[in-house]
Amino acid sequence: MSEPAIPEVTWTRKDLLGIAELSPDEIALILDTAERFQEVAQRPIKKVPTLRGKTVLNLFFEPSTRTRSSFELAEKRLSADSLNFSGSGSALSKGESLIDTAANLQAMAPDLVIIRHQHPGVPHLLAKRLESGVINAGDGAHEHPTQALLDAFTIRQRKGRLEGLAVTIVGDIEHSRVVRSNIHLLRKMGARVTVAGPRTMMPVGIEKLGVRAVYDLDEALTDADVVMMLRVQLERHGRSLFPSTREYFQLFGLTHERLERAKPDAIVMHPGPMNRGVEIASAVADDAEISVILEQVANGVAVRMAVLYLLLQAQQGEG
Amino acid sequence: MSAEHSSREAAREAHQEAGPNRIIRGGRVVDPSQDLDATLDVLIEDGRVARLAEHIEGGDGIAETEASGLVVTPGLIDMHVHLREPGEEYKETVETGLRSAAAGGFTAVACMANTQPVNDHRAVTELIMTQGKRHPYARVYPIGAITKGLAGKELAEVGDMVDAGVVAISDDGLPVMNAGLMRRALLYAQHYGVPLIQHAEDLDVTGDGVMNEGEWSTRLGLPGIPGVAEDVMIARDLVLADDTAGRYHVAHIATARSVAMVREAKGRGVPVTCEVTPHHLLLTDEAVAKSGFSTSYKMKPPLRSQSEVDALIEGLCDGTIDAIASDHAPHHPDSKDVQFSTAAFGILGLETTVSLCLDRLVGGGILELPKLVQLLSTGPASVLGVEGGSLAPGSVADVTLLDLEREVTVRVDSFSSKSRNTPFDGWRLRGAAVGTLLGGKPISVG
Numbered sequence: 001m002s003e004p005a006i007p008e009v010t011w012t013r014k015d016l017l018g019i020a021e022l023s024p025d026e027i028a029l030i031l032d033t034a035e036r037f038q039e040v041a042q043r044p045i046k047k048v049p050t051l052r053g054k055t056v057l058n059l060f061f062e063p064s065t066r067t068r069s070s071f072e073l074a075e076k077r078l079s080a081d082s083l084n085f086s087g088s089g090s091a092l093s094k095g096e097s098l099i100d101t102a103a104n105l106q107a108m109a110p111d112l113v114i115i116r117h118q119h120p121g122v123p124h125l126l127a128k129r130l131e132s133g134v135i136n137a138g139d140g141a142h143e144h145p146t147q148a149l150l151d152a153f154t155i156r157q158r159k160g161r162l163e164g165l166a167v168t169i170v171g172d173i174e175h176s177r178v179v180r181s182n183i184h185l186l187r188k189m190g191a192r193v194t195v196a197g198p199r200t201m202m203p204v205g206i207e208k209l210g211v212r213a214v215y216d217l218d219e220a221l222t223d224a225d226v227v228m229m230l231r232v233q234l235e236r237h238g239r240s241l242f243p244s245t246r247e248y249f250q251l252f253g254l255t256h257e258r259l260e261r262a263k264p265d266a267i268v269m270h271p272g273p274m275n276r277g278v279e280i281a282s283a284v285a286d287d288a289e290i291s292v293i294l295e296q297v298a299n300g301v302a303v304r305m306a307v308l309y310l311l312l313q314a315q316q317g318e319g
Numbered sequence: 320m321s322a323e324h325s326s327r328e329a330a331r332e333a334h335q336e337a338g339p340n341r342i343i344r345g346g347r348v349v350d351p352s353q354d355l356d357a358t359l360d361v362l363i364e365d366g367r368v369a370r371l372a373e374h375i376e377g378g379d380g381i382a383e384t385e386a387s388g389l390v391v392t393p394g395l396i397d398m399h400v401h402l403r404e405p406g407e408e409y410k411e412t413v414e415t416g417l418r419s420a421a422a423g424g425f426t427a428v429a430c431m432a433n434t435q436p437v438n439d440h441r442a443v444t445e446l447i448m449t450q451g452k453r454h455p456y457a458r459v460y461p462i463g464a465i466t467k468g469l470a471g472k473e474l475a476e477v478g479d480m481v482d483a484g485v486v487a488i489s490d491d492g493l494p495v496m497n498a499g500l501m502r503r504a505l506l507y508a509q510h511y512g513v514p515l516i517q518h519a520e521d522l523d524v525t526g527d528g529v530m531n532e533g534e535w536s537t538r539l540g541l542p543g544i545p546g547v548a549e550d551v552m553i554a555r556d557l558v559l560a561d562d563t564a565g566r567y568h569v570a571h572i573a574t575a576r577s578v579a580m581v582r583e584a585k586g587r588g589v590p591v592t593c594e595v596t597p598h599h600l601l602l603t604d605e606a607v608a609k610s611g612f613s614t615s616y617k618m619k620p621p622l623r624s625q626s627e628v629d630a631l632i633e634g635l636c637d638g639t640i641d642a643i644a645s646d647h648a649p650h651h652p653d654s655k656d657v658q659f660s661t662a663a664f665g666i667l668g669l670e671t672t673v674s675l676c677l678d679r680l681v682g683g684g685i686l687e688l689p690k691l692v693q694l695l696s697t698g699p700a701s702v703l704g705v706e707g708g709s710l711a712p713g714s715v716a717d718v719t720l721l722d723l724e725r726e727v728t729v730r731v732d733s734f735s736s737k738s739r740n741t742p743f744d745g746w747r748l749r750g751a752a753v754g755t756l757l758g759g760k761p762i763s764v765g
Contacts, residue, residue: 119661120541120660121612124612125658141540142541174537177540180538203537204533204543205534205535208538209537
């Protein structure tokens with residue numbers, strides 16, 4: 001079986017911790033690489049030997065179905081050996097310090113560690129202590145770089161470009177890592193970004209990230225090319241950020257009617273899991289004409305294959 | 320003087336065992352209490368300053384300390400430190416804390432009550448005082464708790480603790496959230512002549528915040544602590560201080576609005592004072608991002624933005640702020656070498672404060688040297704109502720010697736403190752404390 005042709009690799013980073021530190025060229029490289037890997041999913045035997053003999057640890061301190069299975073699938077399709085640790089039933093939930101966890105992981109000599117953690121900066125802490133590469137699979141409300149990459153991949157697939165597009169992101173902006181990574185990526189690639197949600201979910205100084213913040217859904221949707229809806233939670237750490245899901249849906253829930261303000265060919269995205277009837281009407285979520293939510297999931301595997309491949313190639317480059 | 324105060328005085332006198340008579344010769348004496356900045360000899364007799372003059376004749380039995388090229392100031396006082404003893408001796412002890420103080424140029428510290436057990440009754444106060452006498456590198460002034468167990472519910476035995484030696488009361492680390500209790504505490508403390516020091520923070524506004532709320536918390540996805548968490552508490556407290564005429568001192572002030580409110584209240588004659596830390600003057604919240612989530616930049620109040628820093632400096636210069644205090648907060652690596660969100664709040668300060676202030680504030684042209692001495696010595700002595708803060712004849716001979724030209728590099732590994740949590744490791748600074756005298760006796764940290 002032949003391996004897919006890959007563009008000339010110029011990736012040199014040991015880790016993928018966030019989008020904030022990436023250059024537009026690096027982002028483009030990942031997206032281009034993912035395109036080649038997407039072809040693997042079309043094959044009858046969806047597996048290439050690219051990463052045979054490489055060990056990848058999936059370390060999920062926080063529950064995750066979508067991201068974890070996407071990484072696992074990407075690892076399997078590249079023939080890497082995977083090992084899963086999840087939050088419950090492991091040392092991860094037994095109060096072991098992160099430094100000890102890092103030391104133990106290091107002793108297993110993995111090639112890559114994929115980490116999801118509820119606290120911002122944990123992947124960075126591990127990356128400083130591990131010789132292996134580290135991929136941030138979501139750290140608190142900080143970053144979720146592979147999600148932003150798969151979102152960009154999906155947008156590019158549908159729209160043919162990122163530059164010049166108007167992207168609107170709606171929901172709990174403050175507590176979303178997806179938003180931060182998407183803002184960084186979309187701004188670097190020349191898209192315009194509008195964020196919208198109740199004032200209680202809008203973080204201070206968000207405009208400093210180069211986005212427009214609005215508090216009215218109709219205004220936010222006007223002339224948008226892409227509408228990204230975020231999962232909202234009524235309560236965060238015991239504090240209610242809006243009065244009721246009913247009121248939230250009235251003010252910020254996406255319906256066909258409200259979507260009329262967007263461009264006629266606008267697409268709707270959601271990083272999942274969705275709260276139907278809270279942030280998005282089922283009719284919109286299930287409308288195959290405009291909703292690309294399942295394409296996002298499919299593209300996630302290709303994008304993660306690309307990231308795994310690039311990071312491990314970089315390691316080999318170093319000898 | 321009341322009976323309570325006499326035993327407090329007696330305890331202090333026993334503390335200072337006078338050395339031989341001594342002349343500190345040829346230094347630049349900077350003493351804001353006398354508006355003095357001149358090259359003078361200082362004669363010390365029986366542990367007290369006897370005379371200042373251009374030339375004082377030496378003689379048999381008079382020791383000499385050569386100070387030409389140095390600055391001679393009243394002993395520096397850090398009015399806000401945590402010594403961790405009793406209960407958390409793995410972080411710091413009274414001994415190591417006082418060594419650290421002396422190494423940093425301080426002749427006295429006031430230590431907060433959040434020990435284990437809490438300094439909310441005489442036995443703990445006496446333990447700290449006893450340890451201070453046993454390790455006389457610097458004076459230790461215990462601060463008693465406002466409420467039992469720092470629980471914010473019932474007043475601690477303030478009168479008995481003042482008799483045992485506490486110089487102020489504070490629940491530092493925690494605010495007094497209950498306004499009714501705060502009012503009673505201000506009334507109660509008044510009778511004993513001690514200030515109430517508030518860690519001003521409305522915990523409901525803070526929520527689960529771990530750094531300043533602003534652009535950088537937004538970028539990092541870390542829960543923010545809004546500046547108003549401090550402001551709303553100070554606003555409330557200033558009303559209570561005005562109403563009760565109770566002496567109210569704001570610990571580690573850190574926002575522009577708080578400084579403005581204190582300035583305004585002072586103007587109206589409200590009995591309020593406040594202190595600021597070096598780190599809040601020199602660092603901003605951007606450091607959390609630039610350092611890649613380093614927990615050396617995690618403390619309460621959090622490092623704020625440049626506009627808040629500018630307001631703090633304005634408050635320093637116009638006299639709104641009465642003291643610079645380090646909030647020396649030793650922590651073990653086990654509680655600092657972890658993810659930012661769950662790391663302990665606080666950093667060391669005793670061995671960096673003087674050089675940071677000399678280099679960045681005086682060297683940086685922000686403050687004149689006498690003003691800095693005011694903030695590090697005369698000011699805190701006045702807030703706490705303790706002796707020191709002056710080299711006027713009759714004053715206790717606690718002295719700090721500064722070398723304004725000495726180049727130092729902060730080396731955390733050479734700290735006298737037991738702990739290592741500082742963001743200033745490796746900083747190169749010009750100006751340092753080069754010695755202290757306590758009751759006229761030169762202190763050797765060893």
